[in-house]
Amino acid sequence: MSDSNDDDDVPTLSAHTLAALQEFYSETRTGPDHNQPQSDQFAVGALEEDWRMSQFWYSDETAAQLAEEVVREAGEGGRIACLSAPSVYQKLKQGVVEGSDRVSAVVLEYDRRFATYGDEFIFYDYNKPLSLPSDVAPQSFDIVLADPPYLSEECLSKVAATIKYLSKGKVLLCTGAIMEKLAKELLDVKICCFLPKHNRNLSNEFRCFVNYPSRLLS
Template sequence: MSLQQAEQINDSDDDVPRLSANTLAALQDFYQEQSQAQDQNCVGEDWQLSQFWYDNQTAETLAKEAIKASNNGSIACLSCPTLYRKLVELNPDNVQYIIFEYDKRFEIYGDDFIFYDYNEPMKFPSSVGKNSFDVVVADPPFLTEECLTKTACSIRYLTKDKIILCTGLKMQTLAERLLNLNVCQFRPKHANKLGNEFGSFTNYETTFLN
């Protein structure tokens, strides 16, 4: 039954049980939440922005690793909205997660969304202080030295300590030099198969990536 149908019942025959104002309000909230959830799940890849969504297994593995590493703390999702969506789905207790993303379609996530442009790697709102996050998970949109170098500046600013980086394996030497990261056994995969081979890199001993 839709909200419109519920309202029609209230407006019809007096013999039909009427819904209270509180019940109608609760129904309205429910349908708005359902609509918003559908909108979130329908945000498709924009290849012009070099967006390639993780497959479900990759998103779940990264989410579990980030939750474990955060120790009920905070997680920054830097240019990896698929991971954020998986965190929302898993809804871990006592864990805060924020999406930093250039694509403003993700403003649908409300206060969890912070606009981020890797070309301005130190431009954050005043509410985001230095070393604000227990874990930063980053997936730079382009496999270039410039993009990773600028993203690394953001990562160093945001993280208290732990870093998870997903990028092409060809960036391994640069990731080691910029952020002192080690390559893990886990290989991220994407819903649409990509030609480049991707890897995961961290600066700590992981639970799910090795």
């Protein structure tokens, strides 16, 4: 690559390309339309995936099955934390999962577009795993469902620290199959037979892990 600073070497974009790029960024930063029915605001995919933040939404069927799982395990009046798993949070808020009206849920996300969900949004940066609002008490969630954004030892280790802080005990982890050994070491989880799917195919095999007796295991 040339180190020249000659302006003639700097590529330029056409007006049409610039307009298209601006439209793309505008769409990816747009939150749910509050003129839509509430169920539409919380639909899986109501916010576009942003590849810059390693976002890959679950399929509607997977989001529903995971939502059913956390509702069942949280129990009556239980609290659910969806850590980097907005698709499941959205499915819970749609009200289509039986029992979802008897639990409460929050979504922990780095993407501030989810702040449109109000007090149930908690800004979360996995690089600062314990930097949480003062009103988020330790061991205050009956189950934590987490989907670390990156397949790396550093990311999973930091997310695990957050999970241990938040959870009363139950953990549902969704991540790449290659993280199985480390997930076992950090969170004492077992791999499930249930195969989660995404709206877009991932290049890495993706699995779920739990540390409690679960229907997802068989």
